[in-house]
Amino acid sequence: MANQNGQIYGLTILSPIIQGDSKDLAHASAIRWYLARQPRDRRSPLARVTGTHQARLVVMDDVVYVGAPACEEHLQSRYLVFETNFDGDLDAYLMRMAAEAHEFVHSVWQHCVAYPGVDDPHAFAAYMKKCQVNTTFYFADVNNKTVKQNLQALQLQSALARFIERHQGEEPAVIQKAFGEFLETMRRAPAPEPGGDDAHRTPQENRPHD
Amino acid sequence: MTNINGKAYAMNAITPMKWWKTPLLRIFFFVLGLVKPLQADLKNLSFIHFARWVIVPRNGFPHLSEKQPAENLRYDYLLFFSNFNGTWNQYIDAFSAVLSIGLNLIWWWSEKYPGAVPVTPFKEYIGRVQFDTDYYYNSYPRAATNDIKAALRVQDAVDEFAKTSQSLTLGDFEKAYVEFLVKVQPDLGSTGMAPVGT
Amino acid sequence: MTEIDVSDIQGFALRGYNFPFARYLLLELLDPKPAQRFAGHVIPHVTTGVKWDSGKPASTVNIAFTHPGLIQLGLPEETLLSFPVEFQQGMKARAEILGDTGKDAPERWDDAWQEDRVHVWLGVNSRSQEALEHRCSEMLRIADETKGARLLYAQDASSIFIDKQQTSKEHFGYTDGFGNPDFKGAQRDCVPGQGKLTADGRWEALATGEFLLGYADESGELPVAPIPHLLARNGTFMAYRKMHQNVATFRRYLDEQAKRYAPGTKEQLAAKFLGRWRDGTPLELSPDRPDQSIVKDPNRNTDFTYGADQGGARCPLGAHIRRANPRDAFGFNGKLVNRRRIMRRGMPYGTYVPEGQPVNDKDERGIVFIALNASLFRQFEFVQQQWIQYGNDSLQGNDNDLLTGNHGGKGKFVVQGTTDPRNPPFICGALPDFVELRGGDYFFMPGLTALHMMAAGTVDPR
Numbered sequence: 001m002a003n004q005n006g007q008i009y010g011l012t013i014l015s016p017i018i019q020g021d022s023k024d025l026a027h028a029s030a031i032r033w034y035l036a037r038q039p040r041d042r043r044s045p046l047a048r049v050t051g052t053h054q055a056r057l058v059v060m061d062d063v064v065y066v067g068a069p070a071c072e073e074h075l076q077s078r079y080l081v082f083e084t085n086f087d088g089d090l091d092a093y094l095m096r097m098a099a100e101a102h103e104f105v106h107s108v109w110q111h112c113v114a115y116p117g118v119d120d121p122h123a124f125a126a127y128m129k130k131c132q133v134n135t136t137f138y139f140a141d142v143n144n145k146t147v148k149q150n151l152q153a154l155q156l157q158s159a160l161a162r163f164i165e166r167h168q169g170e171e172p173a174v175i176q177k178a179f180g181e182f183l184e185t186m187r188r189a190p191a192p193e194p195g196g197d198d199a200h201r202t203p204q205e206n207r208p209h210d
Numbered sequence: 211m212t213n214i215n216g217k218a219y220a221m222n223a224i225t226p227m228k229w230w231k232t233p234l235l236r237i238f239f240f241v242l243g244l245v246k247p248l249q250a251d252l253k254n255l256s257f258i259h260f261a262r263w264v265i266v267p268r269n270g271f272p273h274l275s276e277k278q279p280a281e282n283l284r285y286d287y288l289l290f291f292s293n294f295n296g297t298w299n300q301y302i303d304a305f306s307a308v309l310s311i312g313l314n315l316i317w318w319w320s321e322k323y324p325g326a327v328p329v330t331p332f333k334e335y336i337g338r339v340q341f342d343t344d345y346y347y348n349s350y351p352r353a354a355t356n357d358i359k360a361a362l363r364v365q366d367a368v369d370e371f372a373k374t375s376q377s378l379t380l381g382d383f384e385k386a387y388v389e390f391l392v393k394v395q396p397d398l399g400s401t402g403m404a405p406v407g408t
Numbered sequence: 409m410t411e412i413d414v415s416d417i418q419g420f421a422l423r424g425y426n427f428p429f430a431r432y433l434l435l436e437l438l439d440p441k442p443a444q445r446f447a448g449h450v451i452p453h454v455t456t457g458v459k460w461d462s463g464k465p466a467s468t469v470n471i472a473f474t475h476p477g478l479i480q481l482g483l484p485e486e487t488l489l490s491f492p493v494e495f496q497q498g499m500k501a502r503a504e505i506l507g508d509t510g511k512d513a514p515e516r517w518d519d520a521w522q523e524d525r526v527h528v529w530l531g532v533n534s535r536s537q538e539a540l541e542h543r544c545s546e547m548l549r550i551a552d553e554t555k556g557a558r559l560l561y562a563q564d565a566s567s568i569f570i571d572k573q574q575t576s577k578e579h580f581g582y583t584d585g586f587g588n589p590d591f592k593g594a595q596r597d598c599v600p601g602q603g604k605l606t607a608d609g610r611w612e613a614l615a616t617g618e619f620l621l622g623y624a625d626e627s628g629e630l631p632v633a634p635i636p637h638l639l640a641r642n643g644t645f646m647a648y649r650k651m652h653q654n655v656a657t658f659r660r661y662l663d664e665q666a667k668r669y670a671p672g673t674k675e676q677l678a679a680k681f682l683g684r685w686r687d688g689t690p691l692e693l694s695p696d697r698p699d700q701s702i703v704k705d706p707n708r709n710t711d712f713t714y715g716a717d718q719g720g721a722r723c724p725l726g727a728h729i730r731r732a733n734p735r736d737a738f739g740f741n742g743k744l745v746n747r748r749r750i751m752r753r754g755m756p757y758g759t760y761v762p763e764g765q766p767v768n769d770k771d772e773r774g775i776v777f778i779a780l781n782a783s784l785f786r787q788f789e790f791v792q793q794q795w796i797q798y799g800n801d802s803l804q805g806n807d808n809d810l811l812t813g814n815h816g817g818k819g820k821f822v823v824q825g826t827t828d829p830r831n832p833p834f835i836c837g838a839l840p841d842f843v844e845l846r847g848g849d850y851f852f853m854p855g856l857t858a859l860h861m862m863a864a865g866t867v868d869p870r
Contacts, residue, residue, distance in 0.1 A: 002243070008260070010260065010262050014272050016271070016273070016278050031344070035344045035345040036212075038345060052349060053260065053349055053350075054215075054259060054293045054348050054349065055346075057343070058222055058341065058342070058344050058345075060341065064225070064226070066225070066320075066322040070226060071284055073226075073283055073284055076278075076281050076282070083222075085260040114274035130272060130274060133266055135263070136235075136239050136265045139252060139260065140259075141253060141259055145362060147350075149365075150350055151350060154350060154353050154357065154401060157364045160364060160394065160398070161820070161822075164391065168668060169670070172387070176383045179376075179387075183368075183376075186368075195347065195351070196350065196351040254739050254740070297794075303747065307627070307746075308740045327628050328627045328628040330629055360805070385827075388827050392827055392833055395719075396720060396824055398835070399800075400805045400820070401806060402805075405798050
């Protein structure tokens with residue numbers, strides 16, 4: 001199934017945005033300016049939708065005119081593109097969206113045609129699947145690890161580098177004991193939160209390494 | 211800049227295709243999916259987390275209510291979504307340099323595609339067909355795909371060494387620890403912010 | 409065989425002169441008409457790429473301009489706006505892109521660079537001190553007489569002499585100057601390892617357009633260049649960076665780390681920092697010891713690849729030369745590197761202090777780093793931003809270059825090794841800043857025809 005690569009599902013959703021009688025921008029704009037105000041780091045509503053590796057929302061105003069001799073044509077509606085890469089099962093994911101990020105989902109999708117509300121996760125999932133377009137080809141560099149596994153590995157990698165440097169040159173007995181403690185600490189360490197906390201920081205605020 | 215979150219860049223592109231060319235592209239993607247070595251170059255470039263191509267046939271835009279006007283399109287459309295590491299220029303330069311054949315096989319069917327080489331008209335075309343992301347979420351913004359793969363290798367190595375590290379005799383531990391270091395040593399780069407996008 | 413018009417290209421762009429002494433005169437241009445007169449009077453002195461069949465001159469002169477300098481010369485607006493963006497902005501404005509922050513930040517640069525009045529770089533290279541003084545006074549006299557230019561600062565540089573012998577060492581003790589790229593039309597023999605890799609593992613010269621405007625480049629087109637064609641042709645761009653070196657800090661750090669580095673050898677650790685032993689032997693060719701027979705043989709001293717050392721056990725993945733020129737380290741037969749090469753022409757400045765003698769970080773010493781390329785953005789800036797100040801492509805994450813990176817006392821360098829105790833894995837942490845940027849800018853080095861046009865005020869935008 002081209003929507004899946006290993007354990008990762010690549011969902012592509014095109015939700016028609018409500019036009020209104022005057023074909024004005026009101027609904028598309030509302031989505032845009034709402035999204036512009038939302039946090040994109042660990043406070044992001046999508047951080048609560050467990051299993052989301054990376055996801056984006058794009059208001060697609062129109063198709064593109066690439067220039068003569070290609071013909072110019074236009075879409076009748078604007079579409080909200082939702083592209084997400086997540087762990088596991090599609091239905092479960094959509095229902096998780098409705099449950100964990102209901103305010104975000106509602107604020108965005110209320111501007112879309114035939115949106116059934118977010119109170120009934122099944123109805124929401126069914127609606128989203130009606131908006132789904134099939135991914136023709138899906139590439140995933142790492143396709144067999146969950147978000148949590150990735151984050152834990154990153155945490156371990158960073159801690160291990162510090163461990164190795166700190167214990168360089170020590171006696172094997174000391175290292176062996178310390179390594180045992182290290183393993184225990186890492187085992188008990190809470191999983192890092194997805195989304196990080198520095199999506200908005202400029203490079204000067206975070207130089208050179210942490 | 212909403213196309214960027216940490217080390218990842220969300221690129222979106224849309225290109226029109228004459229309807230009778232679409233099946234040819236589908237065949238190519240079908241072959242690409244089956245013949246793994248063709249994907250090897252993509253993996254070896256190692257700066258894409260996830261990427262997808264989505265063919266939206268001219269009657270394939272979702273239509274959910276009579277109140278929604280029907281689309282009336284001449285062309286099929288190829289949508290492209292990529293989550294990649296590095297700058298926009300770096301990304302396109304690299305693809306043009308080493309994957310031009312693959313790119314051409316995918317985009318040749320799109321109207322007015324100039325070819326992936328030379329790179330200047332190619333960048334101009336991409337600039338024309340790219341559209342910007344309104345909201346981009348990244349669960350690991352401080353990690354490029356290289357960092358993730360390195361971290362996963364470290365995880366495996368630690369899990370393996372953990373099985374015996376505490377039960378080895380001192381002499382055996384000393385030896386095993388060095389072997390463990392040699393195993394993880396290429397994968398200890400730190401994570402953090404990406405350089406300024408250019 | 410690409411024909412290039414050597415009489416129209418400045419010699420500095422075509423080859424390193426290998427003269428031991430240099431002075432870089434940084435000048436401010438005054439009003440356009442006198443400035444044009446100044447340029448016109450300098451032209452007869454400018455050293456071109458024509459071969460020195462009848463013996464080397466005592467000194468050479470070359471000239472380059474910043475964007476404010478071109479404005480001051482009175483070039484038309486449309487021409488000025490057609491120059492690449494990074495050149496128009498100047499290096500100071502690109503500080504964030506280049507990682508010139510903290511100790512490297514423009515606010516801390518030398519006075520000469522603070523007010524954007526550096527318009528002209530007049531590079532004088534010479535075989536003797538007297539020839540240097542003579543030539544420089546000649547140039548300054550022209551500036552005076554034409555009332556076209558004023559000296560802001562004179563930067564002296566020279567080869568380091570050890571036991572009265574000219575060396576190509578720099579102040580940390582490394583032997584420098586290997587690996588400048590070969591390109592088609594450059595008048596020297598193609599040296600294995602300096603060009604690009606072919607499909608069957610040999611080396612050939614890079615496309616001329618990677619280093620000179622107006623010629624085909626590696627991507628099958630003419631490089632992006634300013635208009636008109638006549639102005640751009642045979643020209644190139646130069647990045648000039650005065651890099652102060654903290655020699656005391658470096659020597660102290662090397663000593664301290666070497667004590668903890670199991671083999672205990674300072675020279676081996678120093679080699680791991682760079683990728684060559686301090687005598688110039690490449691680690692890839694001789695990982696266990698320096699070997700002068702390799703160094704002295706131009707057909708060997710830069711002929712190596714990293715393909716057989718993917719793990720970094722010979723030359724660490726983050727070593728300086730591996731970062732600056734990855735060769736085949738990224739796979740794809742080196743194709744990802746071919747458009748990222750830079751031509752280096754820099755020279756040390758300041759008094760050399762031999763190992764073992766007291767030395768002070770505060771003294772003026774370092775290297776005037778000069779890089780030439782057709783595109784500052786695609787070549788120099790890219791290498792600096794992505795490969796020196798960052799490590800993703802070398803698979804070292806955010807770890808940056810030990811020798812020249814911006815560390816602020818943090819960060820680390822991993823020396824990959826083997827289970828052999830003579831070459832162990834080792835991590836150097838708490839990295840100090842070994843170099844500090846003290847000033848610099850981007851310059852356009854025009855061909856001779858272009859210089860004539862600029863001096864005559866006859867540049868038309870189209």
